Amino acid sequence: MKNLYNYIFVALIASCTLFYSCETFELEQTTNPNALSPDLADATFLLNRVQTDYRSAITTFNNLGGQFGRIDNFNQGNYLNGLGDATLNNPWNRLFSGMIPDIAAIEALNIGQNNVSFHIAISKIMRAHITMLTVDFLGDIPFTEVNQPAEFPNPSLDDDEVVYNGAIALLDEAIGLLNAGGTNIAFQDLYYGGDSDKWIKLANTLKMRANLTTGNFSAVAGASNVISDTADDFAFAYGTNVQNPDTRHPDYIQDYTTSGANLYRSNWLLNVMIGPDVASPNDINTQADPRRRYYFYRQNASTPNNISFVQSAMGTFSIANTPGNAETLQCSLESTPPHIAFTPQEAYWCSFKYGYWGRDHGNARGIPPDGSIRTAVGVYPAGGAFDDHNDFSTTAANGDVVGYTSRLNLGAGAGGFGIEPIYLASYVDFMKAEAALASGSGNPSALIRAGLEKSIAKVMSFGPRDPLGNLSMAPDAAAITAWIDTKIAEFDAAPMSSPLDTNGYPTMRDKMDIYSELYFSTIYGGAADAFNFVRRTGYPRSMSRNLDPNPGTFPRTLLYPNAEVTTNPNVQQRTDLATRVFWDAGVTSPAN
Numbered sequence: 001m002k003n004l005y006n007y008i009f010v011a012l013i014a015s016c017t018l019f020y021s022c023e024t025f026e027l028e029q030t031t032n033p034n035a036l037s038p039d040l041a042d043a044t045f046l047l048n049r050v051q052t053d054y055r056s057a058i059t060t061f062n063n064l065g066g067q068f069g070r071i072d073n074f075n076q077g078n079y080l081n082g083l084g085d086a087t088l089n090n091p092w093n094r095l096f097s098g099m100i101p102d103i104a105a106i107e108a109l110n111i112g113q114n115n116v117s118f119h120i121a122i123s124k125i126m127r128a129h130i131t132m133l134t135v136d137f138l139g140d141i142p143f144t145e146v147n148q149p150a151e152f153p154n155p156s157l158d159d160d161e162v163v164y165n166g167a168i169a170l171l172d173e174a175i176g177l178l179n180a181g182g183t184n185i186a187f188q189d190l191y192y193g194g195d196s197d198k199w200i201k202l203a204n205t206l207k208m209r210a211n212l213t214t215g216n217f218s219a220v221a222g223a224s225n226v227i228s229d230t231a232d233d234f235a236f237a238y239g240t241n242v243q244n245p246d247t248r249h250p251d252y253i254q255d256y257t258t259s260g261a262n263l264y265r266s267n268w269l270l271n272v273m274i275g276p277d278v279a280s281p282n283d284i285n286t287q288a289d290p291r292r293r294y295y296f297y298r299q300n301a302s303t304p305n306n307i308s309f310v311q312s313a314m315g316t317f318s319i320a321n322t323p324g325n326a327e328t329l330q331c332s333l334e335s336t337p338p339h340i341a342f343t344p345q346e347a348y349w350c351s352f353k354y355g356y357w358g359r360d361h362g363n364a365r366g367i368p369p370d371g372s373i374r375t376a377v378g379v380y381p382a383g384g385a386f387d388d389h390n391d392f393s394t395t396a397a398n399g400d401v402v403g404y405t406s407r408l409n410l411g412a413g414a415g416g417f418g419i420e421p422i423y424l425a426s427y428v429d430f431m432k433a434e435a436a437l438a439s440g441s442g443n444p445s446a447l448i449r450a451g452l453e454k455s456i457a458k459v460m461s462f463g464p465r466d467p468l469g470n471l472s473m474a475p476d477a478a479a480i481t482a483w484i485d486t487k488i489a490e491f492d493a494a495p496m497s498s499p500l501d502t503n504g505y506p507t508m509r510d511k512m513d514i515y516s517e518l519y520f521s522t523i524y525g526g527a528a529d530a531f532n533f534v535r536r537t538g539y540p541r542s543m544s545r546n547l548d549p550n551p552g553t554f555p556r557t558l559l560y561p562n563a564e565v566t567t568n569p570n571v572q573q574r575t576d577l578a579t580r581v582f583w584d585a586g587v588t589s590p591a592n
Helices: 009-017 038-068 089-108 117-138 160-180 196-213 217-221 250-255 267-274 281-287 425-439 444-460 477-493 511-522 530-537 562-567
Strands: 234-237 307-311 317-321 393-395 419-423
Touching: 038 089, 038 117, 038 419, 038 530, 089 117, 089 562, 117 160, 117 196, 117 530, 160 196, 196 217, 196 234, 196 419, 196 425, 217 425, 267 511, 281 477, 419 425, 425 444, 425 511, 444 477, 444 511, 477 511, 511 530
Parallel strands: 307 393
Antiparallel strands: 234 419, 307 317
């Protein structure tokens, strides 16, 4: 926060190349930046840094939101201990020490004939989004006194609602600049290739998001000129370069290594997407989410102490129960924790069926030697491999069970050619569905259907990115339609509300339970808003409980970054995670 802006040409070049390659973004096919006027060239380098800072901050928020919503694995038991004062260092520094001073420097270059209003406009949109997310995760933050080191060397915190309104004002300013036009060179825009109309739709979508967060459902229902078509999807595109620079998706880098996968998938999300137990592997496709083979890549045909299907040499199927294994999955030999026993979570708390190998929310244990057998990220959105395995293992003539041959290794699948989803058309349909459901008006079923159709189509479009993937294993149109029809029928038949049992689980899933499970499975990979949703609604009530029976208070906000607390006397650190953001009415999920 106290860092002065220093314009160092070499640093700008480094920021331009840190996250992407010229080949990935086809810079060589556009105007040469070296041929620009000096001021415009400076604005170009500054904008590149704003965009990459934005992407880095979004990645942190996506990861944390996914963990809080059980979409991704949270690997700490106690929330306060696991979410220390370094948790938000990256987005805080990207916003206050990177984006804000860089945007001010771009604005200073917008003089006379050197019109860089397009640069300023899209930078303001990105700043507004990160500002709102920072408020959502922290509450009060500096706003009016930032980037004024001479007058305000230690910026004070502004009221969080005031900051939110300021962020919305930035969006309106950006829309005005984009409507007015300005110098617009496509290669400078890493997201929309210089398309002002798409940036305006994003700005309107972010305003719709703010209205949803604050409970203005009529404004959400009436929002127009927002992201509504997959052609307008807002995402950061990763490449396949391995080094100098490494442009691959961060999750791919973690999982596709010579030593195996390093990340865990969420057992709760696996349970939501794979569906109930079936009598035959042929039935799995009719019950499971059509996106499962794209999200998850299995390396193993079974998991310890759970069921899998085995096909005999004669072609018949049987259900096998794999023995527990203390080395690779210690909990597979343990009794169910008392606070989970006799609940729906007992069925998947440690080990998951059909070879899907994830981990429980709040499992803070050490890492066993399971890198070559745990389930890895798939072709969407991380650019990994398409799961073309059968849903069963086979028995050889000598009676040995033959499992899977894993393709998880360095360079496998799509080679990291994935995306960081930020705002997709499918997300917008679900946001509007929530507003319709909350207000009792509109047609939430139709909006959920539209969101699922768009999401599945986009996810499946990633299949061909894996050149060795056998796409004959992909679900066909009839199976997809049947699955969506089933989910919509479940939603329509569900009650508006249902009570909880003695363990805090719903006696039957109500409309919001079903809606939220479908929403969370749709925002996989881009789940920053799951944190808002859980606090705003208390759903989904089916979320898995923390494996630690005493995890402490589920976070309403996080701790301030340590460097800011240390250097700025106007920022006092919290002692807990219980502070509410202005829009947070304190709704508590029974799962938390």
